[in-house]
Amino acid sequence: MPTRTPPVAAWTPAFVVDAVATAFERATELGFLRAMAEAARKHGVSAATIEEWVARARAVQTAPVPPGLLACHHCAKPMILVQLPESPQVYLCMPACGRLPVQAAAIGDAVAKTMLNRAPHLVPPGKTHAAAAYAPGAIRRIEVGATAGDLHITWRSDLPTARWAANVHRPAN
Template identity: 50%
Template sequence: MPARTETPAATLVANMVAAVEDRTAELGRPAAIIAVAQAHGLPARTVERWAGRAICVQTAPVPPGLLICQPCGRQMILLHDSDGSLAYLCAPACGRAPMPAAVIRDEVAAAILRRVPHLVPKRQRDRAADYATGAIQRVRVGITGLTIDWRESLLPVVAPRISMAQRLTRATECAHDGQHGRAIDLLRTGLAYVDPHHGPARDGASAQAGALLARLLLADGDVHTALLWATWAHQSLRQLQPHRTAVETRTALHVLAAAQHRTNRLADATTSYMDLIGLHTDAEGPTARATLTAHAALADVLANAGNCDQAQRLLVRTITIYSRSYPDGPSRAAVTQMRTALHRIRATCVAHHPHHQATRAP
């Protein structure tokens, strides 16, 4: 496998992108871009463009995140050279030359067609590398060849060529239409190269996809896997979003709190719902529907933790505020659900804690 002569421009781009990735965990992505740009005397827009082009999802010859430099163990990123050609290089560069992207793509495609040809639709044989995440865990790129770590079992690969943003849109539409299985397959294909145990998402669409996948897995009863993806998605969005009250971050926190509740991590769920209430309050106000709904969810967690007196008082207050703030018909269903939850909490409390003082219904 021929190597490309390393250019100063390629090394500079690789190291800038690596620096952004390193600082993102500490500062969040927008601040990391600014810090790296200032440290090297470069415009922030230039560094942001390099980082965005290096982490190319839609046009990558090989699914992103799949390639590892064998000599140094770092992940390889896609570089756009000045002549328009594509090459892969580890970041920060360990001294090796960039590797032609087309050569790596062709070798991965050939390996897929040799070992798991049934994974690739007949009309997609010329794009077999796009389906690599279904069968390959990692590709270790050596100086003269590739070492492939194969998965023990195949993963479904749905629409591998579309960008993560498009994938997220399609999965959201499928989920809305009740096609949960299709939505989960779409998301898992896009996230197949991600290890949620290690490192945040590199882009907002991937993080939002993780949150949606967690929500769908919760609905399917796979609560522990849902908690893993929800944690990763929320941590990622906290770093990527410039505003702490961004809708995407709050949505991910809501999914995380629900997953913590379902897995009986009640102390964590209490903290998450309290944080969510604070964010909703700052963003939309104390009587916003989202804020009051989070109050009701917190009451349920408190009740499950044995704090039924506190839960009942919180839920009574929430029902009263909700009824006064939203007296119209469409809000009656929410109030009815809260009252049902209150009766359930009260009945459980009477059965298990008869010494607790009764809380008057609103």
């Protein structure tokens, strides 16, 4: 059974993102297992470590913002959620363009506030604490600038109306 490489201080969020990006880029061509092995060789870590990082990057249950919405404003690449041991969750573009990581909680809070201000009818009653989770219904893309407050939001042109949302969020009889 493969073992995980012990954590190294040089594992920055950008290093993890580059390793995950290498695996994702080659996955369609080689399949995930071979792509992860190749990424492990390229970055000098064990395949089990790469596998764990890829699994964390693909796990979206705890993501502050639903996957696929965030992109880097500088390089236009998709952003993924990264969390190193004993560190807060951060978003980085994939592959990293050299930008600083942006705190995931701050982006989640900013998106939630935006949703509650612009499209409150899409957030069910009692779910305001998870307003960011409903962003795909109203937002097509969010480009993240230098900080979590520097968001460039592209809204859907077919934004559901309050009347539609009232029918969807109506309690069952």
